[in-house]
Amino acid sequence: MILTVDRVTKWFGEDPTRTYALRDVSFGVDHQEMLYIVGPSGSGKTTLLSVISGILRPNAGTVTVEGKDIWNLSADDLADFRLHTLGFVFQDYHLFPRLTTAENVAVPLVLRRVRWRDSLRKAREVLEVVGLADKAELPPPRLSGGEQQRVAIARAIVAEPDLLVLDEPTASLDGDTGKRIIEFVKTRILEAHRAIIVVTHDDRIYQFATRIIHMEDGRIVDRAEAVA
Amino acid sequence: MSGILSLAMKLLLGDRGKFYTLVIGITFAVFLMMLMTSMFFGIIQHSAANIINIGAEIWVMDPNVQTPQNSIPMPDYMLDVVRSVPGVDYAVPLYLGAGLVRLENGDYQAATVVGLDDATLFGRPPLVEGRTADIYRNNAFFVVRDANYAKLGSPKLGTTFEINDHRGVIAGIATVPVGSLFGLPTLYTTYGRATQDLPSTRYVMSFILVRPKSPAAVAGIQRAVHALGYRALTAAEFTTRNDQFYEFQTAMGMNILIMTLISFVVGLSIAGETFYMFVLDNLERFGALKAIGARSSELVAMIFYQSLVVGFLGFGFGVLLASGLIAFGKLKIPNYAAVITYQNLGMALVMVLVISVVSAYIGIRRILRIDPFVVFRS
Numbered sequence: 155m156i157l158t159v160d161r162v163t164k165w166f167g168e169d170p171t172r173t174y175a176l177r178d179v180s181f182g183v184d185h186q187e188m189l190y191i192v193g194p195s196g197s198g199k200t201t202l203l204s205v206i207s208g209i210l211r212p213n214a215g216t217v218t219v220e221g222k223d224i225w226n227l228s229a230d231d232l233a234d235f236r237l238h239t240l241g242f243v244f245q246d247y248h249l250f251p252r253l254t255t256a257e258n259v260a261v262p263l264v265l266r267r268v269r270w271r272d273s274l275r276k277a278r279e280v281l282e283v284v285g286l287a288d289k290a291e292l293p294p295p296r297l298s299g300g301e302q303q304r305v306a307i308a309r310a311i312v313a314e315p316d317l318l319v320l321d322e323p324t325a326s327l328d329g330d331t332g333k334r335i336i337e338f339v340k341t342r343i344l345e346a347h348r349a350i351i352v353v354t355h356d357d358r359i360y361q362f363a364t365r366i367i368h369m370e371d372g373r374i375v376d377r378a379e380a381v382a
Numbered sequence: 383m384s385g386i387l388s389l390a391m392k393l394l395l396g397d398r399g400k401f402y403t404l405v406i407g408i409t410f411a412v413f414l415m416m417l418m419t420s421m422f423f424g425i426i427q428h429s430a431a432n433i434i435n436i437g438a439e440i441w442v443m444d445p446n447v448q449t450p451q452n453s454i455p456m457p458d459y460m461l462d463v464v465r466s467v468p469g470v471d472y473a474v475p476l477y478l479g480a481g482l483v484r485l486e487n488g489d490y491q492a493a494t495v496v497g498l499d500d501a502t503l504f505g506r507p508p509l510v511e512g513r514t515a516d517i518y519r520n521n522a523f524f525v526v527r528d529a530n531y532a533k534l535g536s537p538k539l540g541t542t543f544e545i546n547d548h549r550g551v552i553a554g555i556a557t558v559p560v561g562s563l564f565g566l567p568t569l570y571t572t573y574g575r576a577t578q579d580l581p582s583t584r585y586v587m588s589f590i591l592v593r594p595k596s597p598a599a600v601a602g603i604q605r606a607v608h609a610l611g612y613r614a615l616t617a618a619e620f621t622t623r624n625d626q627f628y629e630f631q632t633a634m635g636m637n638i639l640i641m642t643l644i645s646f647v648v649g650l651s652i653a654g655e656t657f658y659m660f661v662l663d664n665l666e667r668f669g670a671l672k673a674i675g676a677r678s679s680e681l682v683a684m685i686f687y688q689s690l691v692v693g694f695l696g697f698g699f700g701v702l703l704a705s706g707l708i709a710f711g712k713l714k715i716p717n718y719a720a721v722i723t724y725q726n727l728g729m730a731l732v733m734v735l736v737i738s739v740v741s742a743y744i745g746i747r748r749i750l751r752i753d754p755f756v757v758f759r760s
């Protein structure tokens with residue numbers, strides 16, 4: 155298991171108006187899995203993704219990644235864990251509009267103390283892999299939505315993370331582009347020691363999942379439905 | 383770390399508008415503050431011109447004297463008393479006062495008159511025209527060729543005039559290291575002639591200039607003079623006393639202080655506010671960096687770096703602008719009293735550092751409270 159989620163509960167707000175986003179959620183992810191978390195809007199998918207990526211502290215339960223109980227780490231260790239183990243693709247990309255595309259992709263390497271010039275070289279290589287070599291010097295706002303998504307993916311994989319998490323990666327893409335990108339991620343990233351978690355409610359890309367878990371109202375329903 | 387700082391720099395330069403506002407705001411504050419304090423230091427320096435130009439080691443004076451311009455005459459016997467104080471090598475009288483000059487064309491002009499000890503001419507200025515001994519000729523005066531020289535009609539050797547209804551003739555033209563602050567031309571003559579022709583009070587001796595036998599004798603001389611009811615100050619002490627008079631007992635010091643504080647507050651509020659806006663605008667970006675794995679300390683370093691970069695740029699431009707304007711002022715107004723000293727450079731630097739650090743601190747407090755969870759929210 156690369157990731158184990160054990161009885162995780164997360165609520166928002168204080169007692170009388172408490173809303174539960176996650177109720178007693180448990181599951182695991184194995185190496186070489188491309189796990190989909192699907193469910194209606196508001197069912198807790200993004201909350202779950204934030205909890206397992208060390209960004210949102212759960213109220214109860216544990217998250218273990220590569221043997222580390224991540225919510226017992228210090229703030230700095232947690233930041234290091236995210237930097238060295240995870241790659242993120244956020245729903246809104248969160249690219250830096252004033253940096254070039256290559257500089258955007260280089261950010262995780264720069265944070266890992268790779269020298270600026272080496273980071274940029276590696277970033278350009280990865281941009282070539284996602285088919286954006288010719289856009290390396292442009293700022294993201296000059297790119298189309300699909301291209302920006304690929305930049306976000308390039309940034310997520312540039313440091314070769316063991317666990318890649320994507321939140322609604324195809325929400326703002328047309329069907330074909332979405333499929334091509336997810337297929338690309340699956341074929342290029344999913345190696346022996348890696349795993350991918352995709353949060354989505356886009357059924358056009360379900361075909362790439364190795365496993366799908368469904369969420370509803372903060373709970374996992376209809377567990378472990380094998381697809382691929 | 384350098385990669386992270388490059389990233390900080392790119393984020394900062396990304397928002398040109400705020401970047402320029404920050405730099406211009408700090409530039410403006412530094413400029414104002416440099417100008418204010420330079421003028422003040424300039425004024426103070428020029429106000430101490432006589433202490434510097436005459437160059438005595440110890441000045442004996444009435445205890446109520448604050449500046450060389452406002453001397454209180456002492457009785458003549460004090461000179462002999464001071465001469466007999468142990469440790470005194472020699473002591474000479476000095477007259478420092480004002481005279482009313484009537485020019486050949488009939489115009490009146492006030493002038494500072496310095497009367498030097500007849501025997502030694504101690505404190506005499508270097509001459510550019512004429513000979514020192516000519517000061518002993520009838521009615522002889524040396525005129526200082528400074529910014530106020532023209533007010534006497536730019537007299538030449540031999541030019542005659544009246545001073546306090548006595549005849550005067552220019553016997554030498556002198557220069558001095560520091561020009562007078564008060565816009566008056568300066569005439570040197572002998573103590574004897576100055577005290578005969580000019581004053582109307584009973585006592586005439588403005589200062590006694592003392593040369594101690596050795597530096598070690600200074601303290602003893604000061605004690606002895608103090609016991610006599612007078613005050614003996616070294617040149618440095620007299621300069622400080624003069625400075626303090628202008629700083630604390632005239633409106634000038636307080637006004638300059640207020641203006642300096644205002645420029646500081648203006649700079650701080652422009653920079654602090656703009657920097658905070660910059661941080662707010664980039665909150666999402668800092669949140670993304672945090673989510674990707676930047677440590678809090680790295681974000682703090684980025685913010686400090688950004689605020690210090692704009693701070694030092696503003697400092698540089700502000701100092702350049704102020705020194706440019708002061709140089710221009712000196713070109714146009716010959717005795718424009720403003721000097722940039724290490725002191726006011728240092729003060730401006732400290733002010734900029736405070737502005738940078740406070741701005742950064744405001745930003746950092748906000749940054750540290752960012753929940754990286756924002757990056758998952760649309």
Ligand SMILES: Nc1ncnc2c1ncn2[C@@H]1O[C@H](COP(=O)(O)OP(=O)(O)O)[C@@H](O)[C@H]1O
Binds near residue numbers: 193198200201
């Ligand atoms: N920061 C928050 N404060 C309060 N409630 C929240 C917050 N984030 C999420 N929620 C609530 O938690 C539930 C799950 O949200 P989310 O995880 O975003 O669902 P999904 O990603 O499946 O659409 C929703 O009811 C949502 O309103």
Ligand SMILES: [Mg+2]
Binds near residue numbers: 199200201
């Ligand atoms: Mg969501």
